[in-house]
Amino acid sequence: GAVVSQHPSWVICKSGTSVKIECRSLDFQATTMFWYRQFPKQSLMLMATSNEGSKATYEQGVEKDKFLINHASLTLSTLTVTSAHPEDSSFYICSASSGGSTVTEFFGPGTRLTVL
Amino acid sequence: GQNIDQPTEMTATEGAIVQINCTYQTSGFNGLFWYQQHAGEAPTFLSYNVLDGLEEKGRFSSFLSRSKGYSYLLLKELQMKDSASYLCAVKDSNYQLIWGAGTKLIIKP
Numbered sequence: 001g002a003v004v005s006q007h008p009s010w011v012i013c014k015s016g017t018s019v020k021i022e023c024r025s026l027d028f029q030a031t032t033m034f035w036y037r038q039f040p041k042q043s044l045m046l047m048a049t050s051n052e053g054s055k056a057t058y059e060q061g062v063e064k065d066k067f068l069i070n071h072a073s074l075t076l077s078t079l080t081v082t083s084a085h086p087e088d089s090s091f092y093i094c095s096a097s098s099g100g101s102t103v104t105e106f107f108g109p110g111t112r113l114t115v116l
Numbered sequence: 117g118q119n120i121d122q123p124t125e126m127t128a129t130e131g132a133i134v135q136i137n138c139t140y141q142t143s144g145f146n147g148l149f150w151y152q153q154h155a156g157e158a159p160t161f162l163s164y165n166v167l168d169g170l171e172e173k174g175r176f177s178s179f180l181s182r183s184k185g186y187s188y189l190l191l192k193e194l195q196m197k198d199s200a201s202y203l204c205a206v207k208d209s210n211y212q213l214i215w216g217a218g219t220k221l222i223i224k225p
Contacts, residue, residue, distance in 0.1 A: 002161075034213075043217045044159070044203070093158045104149065105213065110158040 003027050004096050006108035013084055014116055021079045021111045023094030029074035030096035034105060035067075038091045050077055084115045118142045120216035122204050127222045128194055136189045136202050136219045144209025150178050150189045151203040153218065159203055162189070191221075199223045 003026040013019050023033055035047045048064075050056040050071035058064045068080040077096075081088055091112050095105040119141045128134040140148070147166040151159035165171055165180035165187060177190040189202055201218040208214055 044215050046213070046215075049212075091156075104161055104164055106161060107151075107158040112156075 002104075002106040004030075004094065004106050004108040006094055006111050008111060009109060010112040010114075012114045012116065015085055016083055018080055018082045019084055019113060021081075021092055021094075021113075023077045023079070023096065023108050025075045025096045025098075025106075028096075028098045030077070031074065031099035032097050033071055033077040034095045034097075035069060035077075035079050036093045036095065038093060038110075044093065047079075081113065084113070086115045089113055089115045118208060118214050120204055120206060120214055122202075122216045122219045124217070125220045125222065127224060128191075130194055130196060130223055130225050132194050133190065133192050134194060134221065136191075136204075136221065138187045138189070138204035138216060140185050140187070140204070140206045140214075140216075142206050142208045142214055145182060146207035146209070146211055148178075148180055148187050149205045149207075149213070150176075150187075151205065152200050153203055154200045162202075194223050196223050196225070 005024045007022045033050050036044045038044050046059050047062045048056045048058045048069050050069050052071050052074050056069040071077040091110050093110040095107045097103045097105045122138045149164050150162040152162050153159040163178035165178050170179045175192045180187045201220050203218045204216040205213045
């Protein structure tokens with residue numbers, strides 16, 4: 001149980017284009033989903049927290065107009081990197097929890113984004 | 117400020133035992149998590165402690181002392197596949213995960 005998938009697993013795009021990453025909880029209903037970014041040899045950095053049916057809460061320094069998050073259902077959240085630039089190249093990882101404040105987060109396999 | 121400290125890197129021998137320590141200072145405490153992360157992959161959940169004491173799960177055990185702000189992850193009968201980074205994370209009073217930088221564990225034959 002507690003399987004989270006992400007699609008695509010990797011993507012290469014041109015500077016200025018937009019990229020959408022999907023995060024799905026396959027065998028449980030994810031009340032809350034989290035989006036992280038991880039640069040090489042660095043720790044996970046939380047970008048935003050999204051609850052189903054409501055607007056995402058962004059961490060300080062994360063541009064909400066650049067990183068659009070939609071959590072339209074209990075099994076799907078999407079992150080769209082708009083007008084991507086080379087500095088947005090990173091490993092993007094989502095996690096999901098089934099509700100309750102202390103419930104474990106289960107991670108998707110991650111999406112490696114390279115912006116040329 | 118909030119802080120999670122764990123060693124940057126550790127080396128151990130296949131078949132041996134290794135203990136990875138984690139100390140934390142956070143605004144509130146709502147549980148401590150250990151995750152394993154292989155290079156280029158996302159973290160996978162290992163353990164969760166919210167009460168003091170030892171939680172054992174196969175070759176892995178995790179210990180928590182809330183009064184000392186301290187936890188450790190104990191790995192027994194080390195295998196080469198255990199070479200990975202081990203991340204300590206604490207949920208604070210806002211139920212947000214605060215992450216340590218991770219401990220890179222190198223297993224030698």
